[in-house]
Amino acid sequence: MKIHKRANRSSIEYVSPKLLATAIGVSESSLKRWTDEGRLEAERTAGGHRRIAVGEAVRFVRNAGLRVIRPELLGLARASGTSHAQDDRETATERLLAALESDGAAEARSLIVSLYMEGASPGWICDVPIRQALERIGELWEHGAGGIFLEHRATETCLQALGELRLILPAPPGDAPVALGGGSEGEVYVLPSLMAATVVAEAGFEVRNLGADTPTVALLEAIRHYEPQLVWISYSVPPRNPREAVTGLARLADALNGGSLVVGGRGSDGLPLPWSPAVHRIETMSELAAFARGLSAPGGRG
Ligand code: B12
Incomplete structure (x- = not known):
């Protein structure tokens, strides 16, 4: 499985089994076993070492119901000092709203990526937390001068978060419509x-x-x-x-x-x-x- 090309930014396209194991909090031996069983696709480097495409790692984590404890090891967004791994979807709107109100672009990006990694569909992410949080921004601030500033800033933050999400979606097949x-x-x-x-x-x-x-x-x-x-x-x-x-x-x-x-x-x-x-x-x-x-x-x- 490929991941979308990460234009104009430093990228991690492949990780070692050890790094992925650390990122998701499992032992390296379990990880190697999963690759041997074919549950997780790994490629071999010229030197014969296994390497795993980040897109494949994301697919595996979502399908297996695992959680990413250290997303930064996979090059994924991470909020300063906190992990969303323990949070659930019910509070997603509130957490996104808090990030949008406090200029927390990194928090918002991290939240959207974690929701996806934990199995939420992009459709749900758009229809529920993002739409609801923006609805609240619209209600809270109406359209005074300050409100317009906040709406522009919240929109920009959501653009960034969706951009981050798009980076980790599986790439379409070569013959995709x-x-x-x-x-x-x-x-x-x-x-x-x-x-x-x-x-x-x-x-x-x-x-x-x-x-x-x-x-x-x-x-x-x-x-x-x-x-x-x-x-x-x-x-x-x-x-x-x-x-x-x-x-x-x-x-x-x-x-x-x-x-x-x-x-x-x-x-x-x-x-x-x-x-x-x-x-x-x-x-x-x-x-x-x-x-x-x-x-x-x-x-x-x-
Ligand atoms: C951000 C924002 C702005 C920003 C936009 C920035 C930008 N470049 O995108 C700025 C500040 C420019 C702005 C301006 C204005 N805004 Co404004 N804005 C908002 C706000 C807070 C969020 C809008 C948003 O992006 N939502 C996220 C989207 C994705 O959600 P959504 O539209 O609900 O879409 C969902 C579904 O409809 C569906 N969907 C949408 N499109 C499509 C397409 C397809 C193909 C499919 C399948 C589904 C689908 O899926 C989405 C996800 O579930 C809303 C509040 C709100 N309730 O949404 C007010 C809001 C839309 N704005 C409003 C108003 C009044 C204005 C202004 C007239 C203010 C003014 N006096 O100048 C101007 C008008 C601009 C214009 N020319 O049209 C009102 C509209 C009221 C009404 N009933 O029409 C709202 C509802 C705020 C409010 N509570 O009063 N706004």
């Missing part, structure tokens, strides 16, 4: 499209996130270029001109040529979607992940 998408025209919100990219990547797609405020013509151009099986578009606020938006969606659906167009976001609720078997309204990131998995699975339309 492509998915792409972005925020609708005029959309300032950057997180929904990044969330969609994250969950669709975990579902086995090669993804291209075009980001917020993506004009329909740019999406059309990208569709021509990448020939994706799946396109998402996020409406956090209703479009200013709904009729134009629906015409745009119909053009995207036509251009897809057998692929699927997923429309989501708070602002898409009242939007009359063009009738087309290619167009789907999906409300949450967990549902989007399930939909994408259906497409990318063998026998799916992907």
Whole structure:
């Protein structure tokens, strides 16, 4: 198993059995036994030593229900002085909110990575702790000048945390179908499209996130270029001109040529979607992940 390339940052791509054993608090001999049994994939160096790709280590830890005690040994985010290994998912929203309120970017990154390592799905991480914590930030601070500052800072922290999460997702197979998408025209919100990219990547797609405020013509151009099986578009606020938006969606659906167009976001609720078997309204990131998995699975339309 590969891990995503870690562009522009120092990276740990492989670890020794000893290091992984220390990181997850088991004996080196247990670890070597698991590699011998094939439960954990190891490669051999030119000198014959075992080495384990960090992506494979992450997969193994999640599947085996183990916990990473020292994430920094695997090059994963770690909060200053604390480990989240003992925490459970029920308090995730509160902990993320505390990190967002106190400018704790490292805490937030560490929390999101630990949740994933402990088995939480990216869809759940987006729909529950991140969405709920941001909802609370919005309620707590409303939109005075200070509130806007906090919302921008909280958004940036969540971007960093999702970026960290994307680094440890399994890389898609070489023949993976492509998915792409972005925020609708005029959309300032950057997180929904990044969330969609994250969950669709975990579902086995090669993804291209075009980001917020993506004009329909740019999406059309990208569709021509990448020939994706799946396109998402996020409406956090209703479009200013709904009729134009629906015409745009119909053009995207036509251009897809057998692929699927997923429309989501708070602002898409009242939007009359063009009738087309290619167009789907999906409300949450967990549902989007399930939909994408259906497409990318063998026998799916992907
Ligand atoms: C951060 C933030 C900002 C930042 C955005 C920074 C950025 N570049 O992203 C800034 C400061 C710029 C901002 C500005 C404004 N904001 Co603001 N903002 C927020 C805040 C706190 C978080 C938004 C966010 O990113 N949430 C995380 C996302 C991912 O959650 P979500 O949108 O709920 O999405 C979930 C689902 O809908 C779904 N989903 C979303 N998209 C998609 C797409 C697909 C394909 C699928 C399948 C699913 C899906 O999955 C997500 C995860 O579960 C919210 C509070 C809140 N309740 O969300 C207010 C909030 C959205 N803002 C609000 C307002 C009023 C504004 C302003 C009008 C303020 C002003 N007076 O200027 C402006 C308008 C900006 C504009 N032009 O649209 C209101 C909206 C009220 C309403 N009913 O419309 C909110 C709800 C705050 C509040 N309680 O009043 N905001």
